Amino acid sequence: MATKLPADEVIALYRQGSNLRDLADRYGCAPNTIKRILERHGVPRRGSPRRPTVQLPEEDVVAAYRQGGTIAGIAAQYAVHGSAVRTLLVRSGVELRPVGRRRGSTGKSTKSKKSSLPKREVIASYKRGSTLKVLAERYGVSPSTICVLLEGEGVERRKSGDWESVPPPRVQLPVGDILQAYAAGDSPRAISGRYGVSVSTIQRRLREARSASSRTRKE
Template sequence: MKGEFMDFDEAVEHYLAGRPVAEIAAGLGLKSTGSLNERLRKAGVPKREPFRRGRRKDEIPGLEEAAARYLRGEPAEALAAELGVDRTTLDRRLRYMGISPADRAFAEEPVEPRRARRGHNGNRKDLPDEEIAARYAAGESVSALAQAYGVSRSVITRRLDEAGVAKRNRAQAMSMRMKQTPPAERKRLAQAAHEVRRSMGDHLPASLLRARARERNFRQHLRIGEEELAAMLAERGYPPYFQKALGPYNVDLCVPPVAVEIHRSTAHPLVNPMYRERARRLIDAGWRIVFVWLNPLNGKQAPKKSAWALPTPVLADKIVAHLQAARRDPSSVSQYRVIRGSGEDAPFGSLDPDQRAVIPAPEGVPYPPR
């Protein structure tokens, strides 16, 4: 009852006596019946039969003998018919006795296995099972065998199962089919596939769609320093876009024609070949790129492990100056710059801005060519 407390041994006695599990869990001070069931399972307490409304039927006579015969390998359907119950009832009673199909072990003289399924008229069609198995192993498909013997695919599949033949999966079946297909037929199939693809028209590449989806859900991708720098730029009259999609790429902050990438690492931003290629494509599309290089705090400066230095107002002023210069002289947009979070200029790295193509940034947002 509510407010009544008991020890675990007493709880086990109440459980075996049929007391409701919710009351026992409350008596032990547990918050859920699941916790009680887990403790009972670990203690090896047998699971009791669930409560059913109405009067429980008497125990099935001969159930223990049927269980022993079941373990010896006799089919459950035949045992259920002898006991006068259905198969579901017998399976449930066997589970309550702790018997599962995995426990079955065939005796030295196994019981005759259940007969194969019959057709609707009760007659099993006489087919050369060994020949079917041999032809399937040689590479013929289930469909071809079914057509050859005038039966359905399910009949061939069932005969292969009875013969213990391992069936091919879809990839193996397709590989086997292509090996047996003449070159002219393979060419015809490939041509048909190409025609279907061409009829679908040109669609946006998946990389563009992913970039646009990331821009729509930019809040899920905000990282250290981005919101702080965005707030500083907004105070200076240049509110940026977050995770702006520029073709297949997303830049951390964007105030056209300047794209700001915040780099959190001890290494130079352009050490990574992927970042160099990304920068080349964006510069070729007419964007100025500012790499903000944030370094980790060391020693007493770090409030916690792996803390990063945040952008400073000096950095925000330099980005604004860079942006204003780009808007005054659109012909100089195809450049890049690396600035530390403190506002100090960093080395350019291996990307030479003099070798970049000078393409003025258009009014909208261009897509870098790939």
């Protein structure tokens, strides 16, 4: 795998601030593969990985948290680490809730949060192949909340392996926008969080786009 990667490009991105995990996601390999490339070319490792500073919309983040969103859910929405969201909230003077408790948690929080979700949209996304975890991160709730909504609407839950015989419909994604974001330095993980799909889905679309581009050049 390491010999097939563009070493010069990997080194340049690493020196610009990308960390091993970002680069591994970008090229669809293990972080150790990136590490071996850097070591082979004598690139000194950074003491701690650095990510570009992301400017979060303070008012939107605060509003989302006060409406019951979790730090993890908001972080997933903006493709940042939870510590970035927590720091912003503290700096804005927001009183943080105890870990694991949502706003107004009295045993009825799941029911209240479930009723505020766009049911048709959630059900349609689930039937197209989105997992409970992906939907939970997209709407800033727990997977169990999504599960309760689906069961309440009579939606049959998928079992492990259900997609092996009948694959889910292909999710429609703006491939052009994804390619631009990737070319600008965004990692597949960051892009996947933006569109609410798995990292492997983004990696697959990038591979397909590269193959199509290669075939076009050959023709």
